[in-house]
Amino acid sequence: xxxxxxxxxxxxxxxxxxxxxxxxxxxxxxxxxxxxxxxxxxxxxxxxxxxxxxxxxxxxxxxxxxxxxxxxxxxxxxxxxxxxxxxxxxxxxxxxxxxxxxxxxxxxxxxxxxxxxxxxxxxxxxxxxxxxxxxxxxxxxxxxxxxxxxxxxxxxxxxxxxxxxxxxxxxxxxxxxxxxxxxxxxxxxxxxxxxxxxxxxxxxxxxxxxxxxxxxxxxxxxxxxxxxxxxxxxxxxxxxxxxxxxxxxxxxxxxxxxxxxxxxxxxxxxxxxxxxxxxxxxxxxxxxxxxxxxxxxxxxxxxxxxxxxxxxxxxxxxxxxxxxxxxxxxxxxxxxxxxxxxxxxxxxxxxxxxxxxxxxxxxxxxxxxxxxxxxxxxxxxxxxxxxxxxxxxxxxxxxxxxxxxxxxxxxxxxxxxxxxxxxxxxxxxxxxxxxxxxxxxxxxxxxxxxxxxxxxxxxxxxxxxxxxxxxxxxxxxxxxxxxxxxxxxxxxxxxxxxxxxxxxxx
Amino acid sequence: xxxxxxxxxxxxxxxxxxxxxxxxxxxxxxxxxxxxxxxxxxxxxxxxxxxxxxxxxxxxxxxxxxxxxxxxxxxxxxxxxxxxxxxxxxxxxxxxxxxxxxxxxxxxxxxxxxxxxxxxxxxxxxxxxxxxxxxxxxxxxxxxxxxxxxxxxxxxxxxxxxxxxxxxxxxxxxxxxxxxxxxxxxxxxxxxxxxxxxxxxxxxxxxxxxxxxxxxxxxxxxxxxxxxxxxxxxxxxxxxxxxxxxxxxxxxxxxxxxxxxxxxxxxxxxxxxxxxxxxxxxxxxxxxxxx
Numbered sequence: 001x002x003x004x005x006x007x008x009x010x011x012x013x014x015x016x017x018x019x020x021x022x023x024x025x026x027x028x029x030x031x032x033x034x035x036x037x038x039x040x041x042x043x044x045x046x047x048x049x050x051x052x053x054x055x056x057x058x059x060x061x062x063x064x065x066x067x068x069x070x071x072x073x074x075x076x077x078x079x080x081x082x083x084x085x086x087x088x089x090x091x092x093x094x095x096x097x098x099x100x101x102x103x104x105x106x107x108x109x110x111x112x113x114x115x116x117x118x119x120x121x122x123x124x125x126x127x128x129x130x131x132x133x134x135x136x137x138x139x140x141x142x143x144x145x146x147x148x149x150x151x152x153x154x155x156x157x158x159x160x161x162x163x164x165x166x167x168x169x170x171x172x173x174x175x176x177x178x179x180x181x182x183x184x185x186x187x188x189x190x191x192x193x194x195x196x197x198x199x200x201x202x203x204x205x206x207x208x209x210x211x212x213x214x215x216x217x218x219x220x221x222x223x224x225x226x227x228x229x230x231x232x233x234x235x236x237x238x239x240x241x242x243x244x245x246x247x248x249x250x251x252x253x254x255x256x257x258x259x260x261x262x263x264x265x266x267x268x269x270x271x272x273x274x275x276x277x278x279x280x281x282x283x284x285x286x287x288x289x290x291x292x293x294x295x296x297x298x299x300x301x302x303x304x305x306x307x308x309x310x311x312x313x314x315x316x317x318x319x320x321x322x323x324x325x326x327x328x329x330x331x332x333x334x335x336x337x338x339x340x341x342x343x344x345x346x347x348x349x350x351x352x353x354x355x356x357x358x359x360x361x362x363x364x365x366x367x368x369x370x371x372x373x374x375x376x377x378x379x380x381x382x383x384x385x386x387x388x389x390x391x392x393x394x395x396x397x398x399x400x401x402x403x404x405x406x407x408x409x410x411x412x413x414x415x416x417x418x419x420x421x422x423x424x425x426x427x428x429x430x431x432x433x434x435x436x437x438x439x440x441x442x443x444x445x446x447x448x449x450x451x452x453x454x455x456x457x458x459x460x461x462x463x464x465x466x467x468x469x470x471x472x473x474x475x476x477x478x479x480x481x482x483x484x485x486x487x488x489x490x491x492x493x494x495x496x497x498x499x500x501x502x503x504x505x506x
Numbered sequence: 507x508x509x510x511x512x513x514x515x516x517x518x519x520x521x522x523x524x525x526x527x528x529x530x531x532x533x534x535x536x537x538x539x540x541x542x543x544x545x546x547x548x549x550x551x552x553x554x555x556x557x558x559x560x561x562x563x564x565x566x567x568x569x570x571x572x573x574x575x576x577x578x579x580x581x582x583x584x585x586x587x588x589x590x591x592x593x594x595x596x597x598x599x600x601x602x603x604x605x606x607x608x609x610x611x612x613x614x615x616x617x618x619x620x621x622x623x624x625x626x627x628x629x630x631x632x633x634x635x636x637x638x639x640x641x642x643x644x645x646x647x648x649x650x651x652x653x654x655x656x657x658x659x660x661x662x663x664x665x666x667x668x669x670x671x672x673x674x675x676x677x678x679x680x681x682x683x684x685x686x687x688x689x690x691x692x693x694x695x696x697x698x699x700x701x702x703x704x705x706x707x708x709x710x711x712x713x714x715x716x717x718x719x720x721x722x723x724x725x726x727x728x729x730x731x732x733x734x735x736x737x738x739x740x741x742x743x744x745x746x747x748x749x750x751x752x753x754x755x756x757x758x759x760x761x762x763x764x765x766x767x768x769x770x771x772x773x774x775x776x777x778x779x780x781x782x783x784x785x786x787x788x789x790x791x792x793x794x795x796x797x
Binding site for chain 2: 045046047048050052053054055056057058112115116117118119121122124125128129130132133134135136139220223224225226432435436437443
């Protein structure tokens with residue numbers, strides 16, 4: 001069944017190009033090239049050009065690695081879980097989620113390359129690899145996940161690629177590109193059955209694989225005996241954080257695509273609403289794990305662990321730890337109907353421009369933090385500033401950012417992405433800064449311009465790959481959205497099965 | 507001789523080798539041949555064989571009561587092992603295979619305590635577990651933890667996993683002002699700039715104390731040439747040799763008669779090792795100062 005929007009969606013990649021598209025394309029390309037330049041500079045002069053030192057051997061490269069591998073969970077895990085559980089609203093969401101997965105995995109893996117002292121010896125990992133090392137578990141699990149997610153992105157793409165091939169009028173290089181990728185797809189019943197079985201099987205298989213990936217990433221830290229790393233919660237904690245940040249980045253990408261490609265009639269408010277509900281759940285899980293981790297270690301009061309906790313809260317890298325809690329709580333307040341509570345208390349709320357509110361939230365936080373940092377937590381200026389900031393947040397910022405589910409999704413996702421990056425930073429750096437042999441070294445770490453520009457480049461590669469993908473393939477799974485209309489009957493019969501019988505009891 | 511020949515003759519006549527026996531013989535010969543091939547051949551005399559197989563467990567005892575904190579060991583180690591000379595302005599990037607840790611004590615009798623800190627050469631080293639390419643390994647016949655600089659990929663798993671922060675990373679190209687000065691004068695590095703028996707590291711690899719493995723090997727070879735075992739106290743790492751207070755004792759912990767084994771036994775109540783609760787079993791022992 002071809003609905004009237006099918007061809008529109010198939011033609012979307014062609015229409016995607018405008019002045020804005022090429023503008024952003026150029027901006028991101030320049031940023032990526034600058035990052036590559038910085039990396040070459042680092043190759044020539046060694047890791048001395050970073051801010052890393054002893055004992056802080058790992059910095060924002062590893063933070064980025066964990067962050068990007070985390071983002072890759074969005075995708076596949078969300079789209080696989082939604083597919084397996086037959087959530088019908090998933091249809092326009094899955095393609096973007098799967099694409100993000102593949103891109104983020106590539107970038108995450110390349111971050112390790114940036115962090116290596118001898119990247120020329122990368123292949124030693126394969127020729128001399130020792131399975132005893134947690135890093136090799138990473139290599140195995142990430143490479144299988146990368147392969148699986150490419151397959152999982154490609155399988156549902158086949159019918160759309162065939163449709164694109166069929167819409168082409170010329171028989172050039174591009175035609176043979178799509179023709180080869182379409183694998184002779186004709187849309188016959190036999191082919192469709194086979195495809196659906198393949199997608200179903202890989203959706204089920206990819207879930208344990210995705211869980212294993214971030215578990216193993218956490219094991220790189222948890223397998224050591226370093227204070228606050230050697231923790232059994234790290235596996236699930238990292239997986240939860242991965243899904244949390246993954247959905248956040250997916251939401252941001254969906255909002256951008258919706259706006260840029262005018263997909264208002266496909267990506268509706270309800271999609272964002274459901275994903276935001278998922279985010280509230282993920283916040284709960286994340287908070288539970290974080291709370292448990294710090295309460296348990298803090299209550300235990302083991303000296304070497306306590307030093308790290310105190311360093312996190314009060315010392316040089318406290319901006320990371322406290323900033324993480326601040327943005328995460330802000331995301332939670334935006335996700336949940338706090339403004340209704342404020343209105344129920346009959347407090348006067350105020351609405352301003354949403355961008356201004358966003359800037360206010362972060363700027364106010366920076367002012368508050370610097371006052372607390374310089375004057376101390378119990379000082380009068382700090383107390384006044386906290387009260388002012390709290391009122392500002394609840395009466396002005398949050399009512400403004402909670403305009404509709406689009407703005408809730410956008411702002412909460414930005415905060416969540418920031419918070420999750422800070423969480424990874426605050427897991428990695430303070431533990432290294434306060435090693436066990438306490439009198440030996442107190443470390444501190446500030447990223448250098450090389451590290452920052454490589455980080456910016458990593459984010460730009462993400463955006464660039466997304467732009468290129470939008471130019472080559474439809475960002476929405478056309479055939480699956482088409483099938484959505486047919487699914488209504490299916491859902492009805494499914495529901496008949498579990499509705500109570502008419503005669504009731506007896 | 508005659509008797510022997512007679513017996514053989516008798517055997518041949520009486521037995522009359524059957525086909526079964528022949529096959530048996532072939533099988534036994536084949537097995538014997540295989541056994542001969544797989545058995546390691548010893549070309550040295552039986553006496554040498556006896557102590558070559560013996561496993562050594564080199565360790566170090568540092569008597570903190572004798573340490574004056576002169577840092578001679580730090581300097582001796584740096585020049586002995588071709589360690590880079592302050593490659594950057596950052597304090598936290600300097601490399602000291604042997605590092606002196608100072609602790610201050612306030613109160614009525616303020617004091618400053620120095621503790622030399624080489625690599626602990628743990629029996630159960632976390633760094634070896636972490637290395638993804640096996641570049642850091644244990645020399646099993648000597649119990650020394652070493653690094654193969656040619657295989658190290660610079661991922662810094664080992665530096666992060668070491669609970670003692672005893673591993674160092676070459677953030678930049680190693681810098682040797684004295685060698686550069688020699689080169690400027692047209693002399694080559696072999697004219698005395700480097701210790702030729704220690705490999706110079708490249709940028710991007712990890713390094714740490716090796717218990718002066720080149721000195722251990724040299725002593726062993728000397729002993730082998732002279733058809734004897736390595737004597738206790740014959741091997742002296744640079745830090746031990748240079749120490750003015752005789753603070754350090756180096757030797758084989760497996761040999762109950764060695765000086766280090768005796769000292770460890772005698773001072774049982776005064777001995778400590780760092781972070782013993784981690785189960786890493788360090789082979790560097792300290793005699794505590796305040797007891």
